[in-house]
Amino acid sequence: MRRTFPTKEKGMSRRDFVRGLSLSGAALGASSLLPCAPGGFGIREAEGQAEEQIKTKAVDVDLNKPYVHPTPAKLYKIEEDKAIRCQICARNCHLPNNKTCFCRTHINRDGKLYTTAWANPCILQPDPVEQGPLYHMALRDGVRAMYVATGGCMLRCQYCQNYQISQEAPMDVTMLGTDWGPKKVVEYTLKAHETIPSLKGIPVNCIAYSYSDPVAFYEYFTAIAKEAKKVKKRKLINIMVSSGYIRPDALKATLPYVDAYVFTFKGWTEEFYEKICSAKPGPVMESMKIVKEAGKWLEIPILIVPSYNDREEYVKNMVKWVHDNLGENTPLHFAALMPKWKMSNVPRTPVTLLEDCRNWGLEAGLKFVYLLNIPGHDGNNTWCPKCGSCVVRRIGVKCMSVMVDKRGRCMKCKTKIPGIWNPNV
Numbered sequence: 444m445r446r447t448f449p450t451k452e453k454g455m456s457r458r459d460f461v462r463g464l465s466l467s468g469a470a471l472g473a474s475s476l477l478p479c480a481p482g483g484f485g486i487r488e489a490e491g492q493a494e495e496q497i498k499t500k501a502v503d504v505d506l507n508k509p510y511v512h513p514t515p516a517k518l519y520k521i522e523e524d525k526a527i528r529c530q531i532c533a534r535n536c537h538l539p540n541n542k543t544c545f546c547r548t549h550i551n552r553d554g555k556l557y558t559t560a561w562a563n564p565c566i567l568q569p570d571p572v573e574q575g576p577l578y579h580m581a582l583r584d585g586v587r588a589m590y591v592a593t594g595g596c597m598l599r600c601q602y603c604q605n606y607q608i609s610q611e612a613p614m615d616v617t618m619l620g621t622d623w624g625p626k627k628v629v630e631y632t633l634k635a636h637e638t639i640p641s642l643k644g645i646p647v648n649c650i651a652y653s654y655s656d657p658v659a660f661y662e663y664f665t666a667i668a669k670e671a672k673k674v675k676k677r678k679l680i681n682i683m684v685s686s687g688y689i690r691p692d693a694l695k696a697t698l699p700y701v702d703a704y705v706f707t708f709k710g711w712t713e714e715f716y717e718k719i720c721s722a723k724p725g726p727v728m729e730s731m732k733i734v735k736e737a738g739k740w741l742e743i744p745i746l747i748v749p750s751y752n753d754r755e756e757y758v759k760n761m762v763k764w765v766h767d768n769l770g771e772n773t774p775l776h777f778a779a780l781m782p783k784w785k786m787s788n789v790p791r792t793p794v795t796l797l798e799d800c801r802n803w804g805l806e807a808g809l810k811f812v813y814l815l816n817i818p819g820h821d822g823n824n825t826w827c828p829k830c831g832s833c834v835v836r837r838i839g840v841k842c843m844s845v846m847v848d849k850r851g852r853c854m855k856c857k858t859k860i861p862g863i864w865n866p867n868v
């Protein structure tokens with residue numbers, strides 16, 4: 444049975460929220476929890492709030508704890524007085540000695556960088572792969588991904604759907620224990636169809652790093668992804684769901700292990716990125732190009748906020764940029780606003796506005812433009828660009844029918860539908 448989780452503003456504590464997410468082993472309603480990006484906005488409230496200062500504070504952390512892990516040396520530089528310049532995300536934090544950082548997952552202790560996200564997930568649960576959103580990875584109906592998250596994020600999106608975990612340090616949302624090393628996560632995934640009753644024997648063939656941003660738990664996520672690739676008896680697919688706010692070298696290091704990427708394109712203007720997300724669009728666009736040039740599968744959600752990032756000119760610029768730089772086969776997902784966190788007072792995005800956005804995407808030449816969060820809408824389905832037949836019919840995140848053959852072709856006209864349609868590809 445699907446469950447939905449009330450938000451904190453309806454009286455649920457962060458701890459209850461996280462417990463609900465992490466311990467169920469059951470599929471969540473897509474309308475209540477969406478990976479990383481498509482959440483809710485409350486625009487006017489947020490104005491003036493978004494420029495959160497980087498706060499660093501000394502914290503007492505026992506470096507012998509299992510969840511504290513030294514990071515690989517190549518991901519940071521040592522500066523004067525044992526200060527560290529982190530090289531993981533585009534924020535490029537300067538951490539004085541004995542200080543934490545913006546993403547709340549890293550600590551400088553005596554000139555060495557540690558992560559507190561290691562083996563310390565707050566979410567470990569199977570959900571449909573479509574929830575990514577990944578619509579071109581229907582590895583046959585009913586296949587699930589194991590979603591993994593820890594506390595922490597490098598952004599401060601004012602509408603964050605999952606702020607109860609993304610805006611907390613990993614040790615503050617520890618609910619599953621701190622011994623979930625990479626091997627244990629992979630073993631849990633491989634046995635999930637036997638140990639989690641709600642799966643009813645359906646195997647989990649993917650691991651999706653999502654809900655908060657895997658860049659914040661970079662060391663942990665890449666270690667799990669590498670471990671997953673060692674499995675011989677079954678092919679496990681790694682999926683990175685992120686803001687894409689990562690430095691090029693750190694992203695390139697994931698390419699040998701990650702099969703599919705979902706990078707959110709939050710808005711067209713610098714102002715929107717800076718005021719609403721405390722980030723910049725440039726590194727995100729660069730990340731998308733790196734992934735695409737490497738030949739990896741990429742899908743892009745765009746959350747449309749009425750009266751904020753919905754200007755026709757902005758949306759048309761975004762779809763044109765995607766078309767021109769990433770190609771006509773890159774799926775776009777326009778998502779409706781679900782008001783949350785500091786932006787809880789803005790109404791949902793009208794369906795007509797999302798339909799306009801979808802039409803602008805199709806008019807720009809993109810072949811696969813979807814609408815999220817509107818169950819039953821034709822924009823949920825995948826349509827063959829040649830014969831126009833419905834090759835994947837969905838209701839929400841549930842695949843009702845898949846008319847793509849094992850070679851990834853439309854069953855009616857044999858046109859190739861881009862994506863990863865077979866786990867053994």
Ligand code: SF4
Pocket residue numbers: 478479480482596597598599600602603604605606609654655656685686720
């Ligand atoms: S990037 Fe971080 S803050 Fe923004 S929506 Fe994703 S998890 Fe939330």
Ligand code: SF4
Pocket residue numbers: 529530531532533534535536544545546547548549596597658659
């Ligand atoms: S991952 Fe990003 S936010 Fe976190 S310490 Fe490194 S540069 Fe700063």
